[in-house]
Amino acid sequence: MSPKNGTNETGVLVLTLAITLGLVGGVFWWLANNSGVINSLSINQSRPNEDTFTQKINVPSGLFSYGGSTTWAPIRKEVDPEIQKLWPKYQLRYTDPTTGAPGSGTGIKMLLDNQLAFSQSSRSLKDEEYQKAKQRGFQLQEIPVAIDGIAIAVNPKLQIPGLTLAQLKDIYTGKLTNWQQVNGPSLAITPYSRRLEEGGTSEFFDQNIMGGEKFGTNVQFIPTTTQALKEVANNPGGIYYASAPEVVGQCTVKPLSLGRKSDQLISPYKEPFIPLQNCPQQRNQINAAAFQKSEYPITRRLFVIVKQNAQSDQQAGEAYANWLLTAQGQELIVKAGFVRIR
Structure with missing residues (x-):
């Protein structure tokens, strides 16, 4: 080189x-x-982007009427404004029945009668409702989106440790008429309820607690939960059942612990109990863990009822349910006081 x-x-x-x-x-x-x-x-x-899931939902344009369960009111308040921001052309309108009180049953009836695009329910569909839909040429689908519990409200002055499900049933059938019979004071029991045909909560209570037995003659029927809670707040012997978010955070009534057995009482609120004199600055919160694990004895699912007719009504109902099952939808369900299902 x-x-x-x-x-x-x-x-x-x-x-x-x-x-x-x-x-x-x-x-x-x-x-x-x-x-x-x-x-x-x-x-x-x-980390998946929430917008990606939202964009995959098939959302129709137009004005869609829906109705049903009064239990759903806190969810509607949180969810509907967010949906309207996402899809301005997907317009929702809550519609009351022309006769009777709003509720799961009346909402499903309105859906069957083509008065609604979809409905909201605090109970599962009945066989006769499936059959009526079939007779009208379509099917109904129930889509679970949240977990709720039934809470028992009593007057704050009433001092008892709680009730078993059997005792609760005996109170509403009229077998137990004095609080002394369940380790309370000598005081007459006044049970309140909404009528069975007016709400999914009362229908659920009838099927799962009453077991088909009729309400006692001492039961007083009140049209709304708001009115019933006022009655309990003013009546030292009053008792009422309702969706847990409607009871647990109240300032004028006290939620009772419940159990299948007297030594298995579970509270519907997070312990320790916040004294009602601290309300509204501090409010009791739902015992979400006990609801999710089914430790609390009366839990249920909330449903969107969808009309399977291959038209825009079906699309509207499925879009509503699917968005509630997204991460953002589930967060708003928790914010409304209910328990996420996923």
């Missing part, structure tokens, strides 16, 4: 090394100054 060729090769090697070092340095400089971009990309890849 000639000295000239050796000099050329050395020069090429030096030049190559300089270029390589320059490229490596440039890469390190870029990484150091753009680490935020890399982190951002990593986060986006490892």
Whole structure:
């Protein structure tokens, strides 16, 4: 090899090394100054974007009437405004029945009569409702979206440890008429209820607690939960059952612990109990863990009832239910006082 060729090769090697070092340095400089971009990309890849799920929901345009369960009122208050922000052309209108009180049963009846696009229910569909839909040429589907519990409200002055489900049933059949019979004071029991045909909660109570037995003659029927809770607050011997979010956070009534056995009483609120004199600055909260694990003895699911007719009504109902099952929808369900289902 000639000295000239050796000099050329050395020069090429030096030049190559300089270029390589320059490229490596440039890469390190870029990484150091753009680490935020890399982190951002990593986060986006490892954590699904809520908008992605929302965009996959098939949402129709138009005005859609819906109705049903009064238990759903706190959910409607939280959820509907958010849905309207996401899809301004998907307009929702809650519709009361023309006769009778609003409730799960009347909502399903209105759905069967083509007065609603979909309905909300605090109980499962009945066989006769499935049959009526079939007779009208379509099917009904119930989509569970949340967990709720039935809470028992009594007057704050009443001092008893709680009730078993058997004692609760005996109170509403009229077998137990004095609080002294359940380790309380000598005081007449006044049970309140909504009528069976007016609400999913009373229908659920009838099927799951009463077991088909009729209410006692001492039961007083009140059209709304708001009125019934006022009665209990003013009557030291009063008792009423309702959706847990409607009872647990109240300032004027006390929720009772319930159990299948007297030594298995579970509270519907997070313990320790917050004294009612601290309300409304501090309110008792739902015992979500006990509801999710079915430790609390009266829990149920809340449903969106969808009309399976391959038309825009079906699309509207499925869109509503599917969005409630997204992470954002489930968070709003918790905010409304209920328990997430997923």
